[in-house]
Amino acid sequence: MSRNTRVFAILTLLLANFSGVAGSALGRPSGLKGESQIRQLLTQQAAAWNRGDIPGFMEGYWKSPETTFAGASGIERGWQAVMDRYEHNYPNRAAMGTLDFSELEIHLLSKDAAFVMGRWHLDHPGNSRGPVGGVFTLVLQRFPQGWRIVHDHTSADASRHS
Numbered sequence: 001m002s003r004n005t006r007v008f009a010i011l012t013l014l015l016a017n018f019s020g021v022a023g024s025a026l027g028r029p030s031g032l033k034g035e036s037q038i039r040q041l042l043t044q045q046a047a048a049w050n051r052g053d054i055p056g057f058m059e060g061y062w063k064s065p066e067t068t069f070a071g072a073s074g075i076e077r078g079w080q081a082v083m084d085r086y087e088h089n090y091p092n093r094a095a096m097g098t099l100d101f102s103e104l105e106i107h108l109l110s111k112d113a114a115f116v117m118g119r120w121h122l123d124h125p126g127n128s129r130g131p132v133g134g135v136f137t138l139v140l141q142r143f144p145q146g147w148r149i150v151h152d153h154t155s156a157d158a159s160r161h162s
Helices: 003-018 022-026 028-050 054-058 079-089
Strands: 068-071 074-077 098-110 113-123 132-143 146-156
Touching: 028 054, 028 098, 028 113, 028 132, 028 146, 054 079, 068 079, 074 079
Parallel strands: 068 146
Antiparallel strands: 068 074, 098 113, 113 132, 132 146
16 A cells, blocks of 8 residues: 555545544644645645646645546546646646636644645636636645645536536
């Protein structure tokens, strides 16, 4: 079992056992700080995306061969594979559109582990792709350099595309 799989399994168990009480168990000051740092990371990612900077967007991910991304096309393993996926699917600024996140739910599982659920939306004005969006779940770990995404599960929401 890889380290990332173990981390995900532990986070899942923690979530099952501590759902709803993680914030009070951690205490509000440190919990609010962690939530704020995670929100800042996602804000920085959206800003990088919106200026056409995929490498800047990828700074939010753990730069490891154990980073994973799950989506409609399957599972990508490794930071470089995730980077390659984004560069292939979004070859230029016009294809990238404008990204925003909404309905964020940040759940701190410990001082060094969290998961985030939310919605993503890409607007492509003047592009035949039109707006697209969906939902995501991120598993994050705090490293010495800050919070990083270790697993990303992103799905398109077909019901919102029409």
